[in-house]
Amino acid sequence: MPTEMEEEVFTGKLDWKLWRKTATFAKPYRKHIALLISIGALVSLLDTALPWLTRNMIDAITRSDSTGLRLQLYAYAAVVIVFVLCINAFILTAGWIATGIGYDVRKAAFAKLQDLPFAFYDRKAVGWLMARMTGDCATLSRVMGWALLDLSWGPCVLTAVTIMMFRLNWRLALLVVALTPILLLTARFFQRRILLTSRALRKANSQTTASFNESIVGVRTSKSMVREERNLEEFRTLADSMYNHALKNALYSALFIPLMLSICSIGTALVLWRGGLLVGPFGMSLGTLVAFVQYAGFLQFPVTEICNMLTQVQGAQASAERIATLLDADVEIQDSPEVRTAVAAHTASITATPTSKNLASDGKSTRIDSLEFRNVSFTYKAGRSVLQNFNLKVHAGQTIALVGPTGGGKTTIVGLACRFYEPTAGTILLSGIDYRERPLHWLQSNLGMVLQQPHLFSGTVRENIRYGRLSATDAEIEAAARLVNAHDFITTLKQGYDTPVGEGGSQLSSGQKQLVSLARAVLADPQIFIMDEATSSVDTQTERAIQSAIERVLKNRISFVIAHRLSTIKHADRILLIDQGRILEDGTHHDLIRLRGQYYDLYTNQFTHEREEALLEQEPRP
């Protein structure tokens, strides 16, 4: 199934509705934002004041007014100190907002991810989700921290400088201010182009990474096919496109600043020309002229910042959109209002009468005697129908083996039983009650699951087993490990149960990982136990260990076993051969062999295969 990996759109317009929604994340930081905006305004005043002070100083010097000069120097010192303090304060405030919002967005998104249905995960690749949680969150929080500062500083400084210039000399001011729109347009033009080219560059960069990766992983194939030259040719087009994008990006950047400077120099020239005439005879001081020259040169900074902020916001819009999509995604599978009321009522009664503790969270029995699929149909979002009118009833203590070709619906049946998905039609009953009338958390804390690719979390062996029941004692953990024959290998590890398993369990062999995940499932003491291809990618030794434990493990539970290995299938109470969403054959191993149908073929092939493997795997070294 193709999953969405990357969609980068550059919409020109600002989506106000989206930003208003995103702004809710800024709410807890109202005070900080107010502070940040005030600091921005204050800094803009100081920025405007500095050239003015220089002017006064120069005028004082030319007039040889030493008291006035001293005053100006004090003022300058004061401005500098306030300025430096402001810089310190706004970095801290913007940093606080950025880190805080980043934290909040990640927290909200993570919580959401814990509730989203499996159907959502089927559509989105893990890489896509990771990019939302890291890159997009970072972009968004950065923009919300720093854009606000620029948002207040840029316009404030523009206004303040303009007012100041008009106060000093309105005619000269007009000349300088007339340049602002040109500066704005230029900055906007270039920053958009720089953003676009840097995006293209990033994309080309990730293609290059993928290409390097592929060439290394496939090096044996390339060598054996003598593909080196053609591979290089293909890579060359990629390297060329990187070259082109990078160059374009660099050229825009190289042109941008000199152009802004040149436009500002027009202002300086105008001021010098028209202003110079006003000095002396027309009452304008030399200091004022210098101040004007400085203001004209300074204008580019707020303009650049404002445009930069706009571009950043525009760039971040895609991030905001994707995060909003994630946060707004439909949870689909959750407790109904009735169930929630029942849970609330029961929680209240527990505090009153502790006797009802042995009941499930909704006050009903916690025991699952049977699991029944009644006329269940299921269709994936993509429209692929997997199950049609499926019926099955399983009693506690029964083990059901599901066999059949991949994509036939085995895993779907299991996913439905676990309520990872809900049937599109029909009902699934637990002890005769529709499971949608029971709490989701109750059902899912009664599941034990062992998958083909055992998934461990980084941490110690003990922590991983304890994942099955967080309240388990060390002795209980050890007992669970003993039950599944994992204890022996664990004790041979360097630090025994306290051995770290590494990221994703990388420090253990896949067989060892499987044993740990089995112990974890057993510790949970689940009423419904699921083994999905649990023995298909482990070595013979582990398989034997699992095999000898399995009867103890499955005892008294409703068990579903999806398997290839005959040893696992053969001893099931019932074997269902599933294909195209239907039960094609149903019975014990013995029955199905006698039927001489698909199961018979499957069994004979697998028998030969396993024996061959066994013969070829063991190699006694001389």
Place this chain on the structure above:
Amino acid sequence: MRATSRILWNLMAGQRGRYLLACAALAAGTLLTYFSPLLVRGAVDGLIDSNASRGIIAQAFANLRQQTSLSTALFFAGLLVIAATAAGGALVYLKGRWAARATEEIIRTLRLRLYNHLQHVPMAWHDKSQTGDIVQRCTSDVETVRNFYAAQVIDVLQNLSRILIVVPILFLLDWRMALASTALMPIIIGFTAFFFRRVQGTFKKSDEAEGALSARLQENLTGIRVVRAFARQDFEKTVFEERNATDRAARWKLYKLLSIFWASSDFLCFSQTALLILTGIWSVQSGRITVGTFIAFVTYGQMFIWPLREMGRTLTEVGKALVSIGRIQEVLAVPEESAPAAPAGGPSNSNPAFPGRLRGDIEFQNVHFSHGTAEVLRGVTLKIPAGSTVALLGPSGSGKTTLVNILLRMYDYDSGRVTLGGLELAQLDRKYVRSQFGVVLQEPFLFSKTLAENMRLGRHTASDEEVFAAAHVAAIHETVESFEQKYATLIGERGVTLSGGQRQRTAIARALLRDAPILILDDALSAVDTHTEAAILASLKRGHALGHRTTILIAHRLSTLMHADQIAVMEHGRIVQLGTHNQLIAQDGLYRRLWQIQSALEDDLRTDLNNDGQRRATLEIALDTDLNPGGITHAN
């Protein structure tokens, strides 16, 4: 250090001229940029007192004023300011352009060199290396080096040229003022360099916190089934929360440090300006300098003092670039696969004296080979006549795949002889040897291209008909036709995920398209079901008679092996049994034990089929009560 600098210098080969131009433009641009404050100074001084002016510009300006009106003089001054800035800007742009060109050329060459080098280093090196690590060296390390050429070198040069150009100008104008305006410069550079070195640890901690956060996130997302199956959402939230908070704390600490840094460095810069102003006032009052010079100094001070703050960061980055180039050099220093020992003019693809297509007969004579410390082949002798099929059978690690790798010259044998078409293998060019084989490797690798492109990897000139024909033989044609985009279907993350069997069959089609004298199938049918396997083998056999193709089959399944002309059983790097199916089942050994599985199966089934007992009766009751009869559809 010296070695790394030499590497960086060598990489610039061919681009040094352009780089030099960039440097010249940079110096000239700086000069011009610093020219316009002098213009303003001249104008100002000329305005105040046209007679007492000092300096060439002021004098020129004063002269101009005497000859024309003030307005015209000022107009020219203004024009000059624009011209100086624009010309300076043009030079800055040219600097940027040339530097970018040079950098991108250098980096493109480096990328291509790395890519090609990796294709030509020996397999043994690839076996030992970690893909992720190499990819990182080829991408992020290259990026660091790119930044070095594009930004850091230029930054350093820019600051150097500022210091080298502006400081003399300042000293020419007035040495006391010059001293005052540069006094704090070393302190500012020293402070920033010191600071950035100190915060490296904090940066690293912040990176680590982010890494830990991502790692947990990744574990949660990939293990979402486990999380749900144990209803551990709340626990996961708590764990994530911890990391999220640690990450926030680390970032916050960084912000606190940065706020101190920027505030103090700003303070230093302002102090520098203040010092300049004070000295300036004193100098103007004592009549040593003009107001114009004072203004020029203030402007200059602003121009070069602020960029200096970045120097500390730049220097840290330069350090990183040196590390990166070292890591890249480690990859480049790995020797490539050796050329053939034979002198020029030996057999190769480009030498017309040798046929493009060799005879397909192969002979191993007492071949030994060690991989690391383990002796993998211990005297293999085997003769494979052209056009015949040989099957290799043996436990994993017995040396079957190594034999294939030796044939393809992925590894070189230590002793013994291997001949291909009567020619000694070690004397042949590697690519020439490989072009004689169509190979399907264990767990074949497909590229993220379309199906047709993947098959054409075998022979890129193959026509559509040839592709279809090969796909037919490999029994993949119908599967491909069932895809929406047929042969144009993209494979991999962005397209269709193929099953193991489909991948193998695609790889077989690819190998068949090579149309090479020798076909090697290394466990290439393991994921294909027995019916399809039989069909493929039959089609191959038909193709055999036509193409006189030598075939080497490695398999576990007896059904795959049994029809070969000779079957070689390998154990511990030796061939322990050799013969036809009939010969081998007559001998005690691995082959016969495999053969006996068939009868074991029959025994197994017999007990099941005969053992009718109580279980059946109980089951029937269960069936009647438990199952809705409408839901079951029995096959046949």
